[in-house]
Amino acid sequence: MEMPIPNPAVLARKARVVDRLLSVLPKDAVIHEEAETRAYECDALTAYKCPPMLAVLPSTTQEVSDVLRICHEEGVPVVPRGSGTSLAGGALPTADCAILGVARMNDVLDTDYENRIIRVQSGRTNLSVTGAVEEEDFFYAPDPSSQLACAIAGNIAMNSGGAHCLKYGVTTNNLLGVTMVMMDGTVVEIGGAHLDAGGLDLLGVICGSEGQLGVVTEATLRILRKPEGARPVLIAFDDNEVAGHCVSDIIKSGILPVAIEFMDTLCIKACENFAHAGYPDCNALLIVEVEGSEAEIDSQLAKIIEIAKRHNPVELRESQSAEESAKIWLGRKSAFGAMGQMNDYMCLDGTIPVSALPLVLRRINELSEQYGLPVGNVFHAGDGNMHPLILFDANMPGDLELCEEFGAEILKLCVDVGGCLTGEHGVGVEKRDLMLHQYTAEDLEAQMAIKDVFDPVWLLNPAKVFPLSVSQDRRVAQVAAQ
């Protein structure tokens, strides 16, 4: 993975920068000893590591503003960090950067059930947002599998999704406002408790901008009343393509399940061994979940089962109890971990039109044989967001490179059938160099123009999202200006 050459002038200023940061932050919030900065050397894309020059852990928006002002003045690149669970290397440091971690900012600032909103500091973890409103039977809808660990800050930066987004939408559909600090230290408020922010939809651009436009310190999120109940059904097929058709028919029927998850043979086996979820022995498994009262669930599942039967499933099994439902979901949510027990894996995240599912699955299998690397497929089928997991051996020389090449082929395939490179994990460094397969240079220029406005000096997470060759001039201008 190519990263920009660290700026020697910045490295030379380290002592001064540290002193200045210590003048605005408590001592334990400035981490600059080499042994300690190592804790921030990577995110969940562990194949790439680089300790930052330093890390700061501010506790307030004012402190974030002070830090950014100083880094701006000193020309220090800043990489914002939530919990470091990015699978795309979004929080990967460069050797000359300051990691700005928001983990200490995790308070709930306001819960307002009447208006159905919660305001939190951005370092709060996804699951603990729901935790804060559960007592009143509310929840925060976007549910990445990493929800125990990942922070709202990272969710906003990546516009994260989850299994239940088919019905409730992803982060951007559940975000009403942010407090954000710009690179020069200016604090801006965008949106708030009202449904649509005025003026241009800046909130829409900030969400998914991968920490390149500003550091989000607070967020107003939409919370929803919990449904009365939910229940999954397992539908097993001996053929991927048939499962794909079944998904399409369910969607078209007018039923809006909260989730339609798909697993293929390899994943089913891995999850079953790992979580003992009681999955049937089959080639393609759908988990379809619906919500409502008992009677509503019964009637929706009856409709789904009727549709599924037309496709001759090898097994149809409605969950009979809350424990069984929990087990079914535990299996699905531990898919990555389960595959990880088999070998090292690389997780892809392309999205395709649902109609292209059979074709893409067939092609992935062909490529798998060609590259000699096994692939497990587990994904959000309702919205076409695939997660092919390629197994490889990190200790085997050349295997990582082979795996990356294979992964790139799959992602290009996703684009070629009308989809995209990433549905919820973000571009980061991982998919940066594939961007020109989906977008033209002019398309990327239009996106970079937005960064020019928010961060004219290109100091915020500058080596991400755009191919380095494409962002080169802007980054070089920044270094030259010092």
Next chain:
Amino acid sequence: MSDMRPETETELAEIVAGLAAPVRIVGGGTRGVPGPETALHVSGLQGIELYEPGALTLVAKAGTSVSEIETALAAEGQRLAFEPMDHRGLLGTTGEQTIGGVVAANVSGPRRVQAGACRDFLLGVRYVDGTGQVIKNGGRVMKNVTGYDLVKLMAGSWGTLGVLSEVSFKVLPQPEVTETLMVAVPDVTQAVQAMSAALSSPFEVSGAAYDPAEGHVMLRIEGFTESVQYRAAQMIHVVAGFGVVTRIGAAEAMWAGVRDVAAFHGVEGDVWRISVKPTDAPEVAEALQADGLVFDWGGGLIWARVPAGTDLRSRVGSLRGHATLVRADQATRDVQPMFHPEPAPLAAITQGLRTRFDPRGLFNPGLMG
């Protein structure tokens, strides 16, 4: 210069590249948005390019009429779930509204509270920027975080950043049945409380509006028959404490009336649209001293009718939200900007984006600050 009406994206791009003076971008012209003399009509970019009911996606050229799209969707039992309003009755305009105009204005109706706004259903855009360059962003899949989300930025940019040539949407199935509950509630405070109670219940309300003239809260429930029956019955318990509840069926015309603000059709006065936190609505409404009010989105959206020339924004003081001037005569428009003034740092960002997207200042100058 006379008006222009390209019929292809390439033609549109050539025209924009060759522009020497600012233009007013016109879709169907039904929103009566003010601007320069010369019009750039987008209604020549016609046609649905792709519609996959099984994938819930539709792609259309920006000048395609909303009615053509709604007809195509209805034939498959689907719809645009964000319920775009028809402005013709309110503004006294004629013409066919275009899907590009709907996107440019991020037009969303009562279902906003449950399903989301136009921007939430928009999957991809193609547009021509101020230099005549064709740009695409997003695509036609439901989940896409590849690069920055210009799709949302273009939605609601009112033609100030570029001319949309193609838009793609997520569409949704039409419900089997719709039921509306009418609750007799005497004042705004209680109405907002009743709507909050309904929206905070697990029974999925897809519309929550209040007409103070009639003293009615309206709650809409949609879905499969058994489910709607069940939820309507439960909902009656939730709101019974607020007033007498009547079931009035689908009440489609009434919801269209809420969506299109029928109460103000043909009635004199300026019309403002105010977005607030729902529980702030009673206080804001009081301060407005309006001649007419309609509340949608559980109180989060206030439509206000006031005498022509009223400086409504000064009446609400430090509003936490924003007010848009939707209907007014030219004299009022000369002194009242259409969009709420932004705080300085945000105004600077807006200005910066406009300068980047449209460096020659060609598109709808004067609109949006």
